Amino acid sequence: MPQYDKTDVERRMKGAVESLKSDLSGLRTGRANxxxxxxxxxxxxxxxxxxxxxxxxxxxxxxxxxxxxxxxxxxxxxxxxxxxxxxxxxxxxxxxxxxxxIPDLTEERRRELAKLAGQYAEKAKIAIRNVRRDANDGLKTDENKKEISEDERKRLETEVQKMTDEMIKAVDDAATHKEKEIMSQ
CATH class of the missing domain: 3.30.1360.40 (Gyrase A; domain 2)
Known part of the structure; x- marks a missing residue:
């Protein structure tokens, strides 16, 4: 049974992004939500x-x-x-x-909330990188068990890295959007 499961890796990475979006929705922007x-x-x-x-x-x-x-x-x-x-x-x-x-946000409170949004984003990135590490470890295990070739491992690691880059970009986009929303209200 192979250790690497692309759908599981993708599901876990998307879960980190969704968790971030949920956390960000709880940050107050000065508008009732x-x-x-x-x-x-x-x-x-x-x-x-x-x-x-x-x-x-x-x-x-x-x-x-x-x-x-x-x-x-x-x-x-x-x-x-x-x-x-x-x-x-x-x-x-x-x-x-x-x-x-809903009271107006002070400039100081806006900066605090923007910083908090950044911290949430960093946690999500760490979670995504941990999923990438687990996937790469699984690929190495599969290669050592002779279930996949070295070339196949390298190809799949590139695929995992591409998925990781896409998810990190989604995290950055969500955090940037929320920070702009907080600072512009």
Whole structure:
């Protein structure tokens, strides 16, 4: 059984890019976006649950999010979770709805968020390079077991490198786009 599996390598590399895009969507840009509250976890019913499992999040205005809490008894825990999430948001309670005005970002905060986007991108690149290393190790193992020739190994390593370059470019593009979005709002 060969160690190298092109579809698995591609799936893992794409997974790193998708994970980055998910992380970047949680970075605030000064405009209301429902994905902003995705990382918020609320302690309700004796366990920790994602906010979207106890409330509906919507963006009725460009600079306002609303959180419609389904169970009245969960309003205080939801409010507390949003305040302590480190997003710089202060909920205003209005019955079973929490209003979250999105404040303007300061220049300093924009730079911090842009730097954070860069750190997320670097983690994704490291993950992609680790997948490349695993794939190349698998190819060497296959060659040592005489399952593939040296020429075949070299050809496949070139293919893996090409895939790696494409994924790194996708990471750079996503990070650059997010940094521009953060700095231009």
């Amino acid at each position: 429902v994905t902003l509250l995705d990382p918020v976890v609320v302690e309700v019913y004796g366990s920790n649950m994602p906010l979207n499992q106890v409330a509906t999040v919507s963006a009725p205005e460009p600079r306002m999010l609303t959180v419609q809490v389904w169970d009245r008894s969960n309003i205080t825990p939801v409010e507390k979770a949003i305040r302590s999430a480190g997003l710089g948001l202060n909920p205003i309670t209005d019955g079973q709805t929490l209003r979250l005005p």
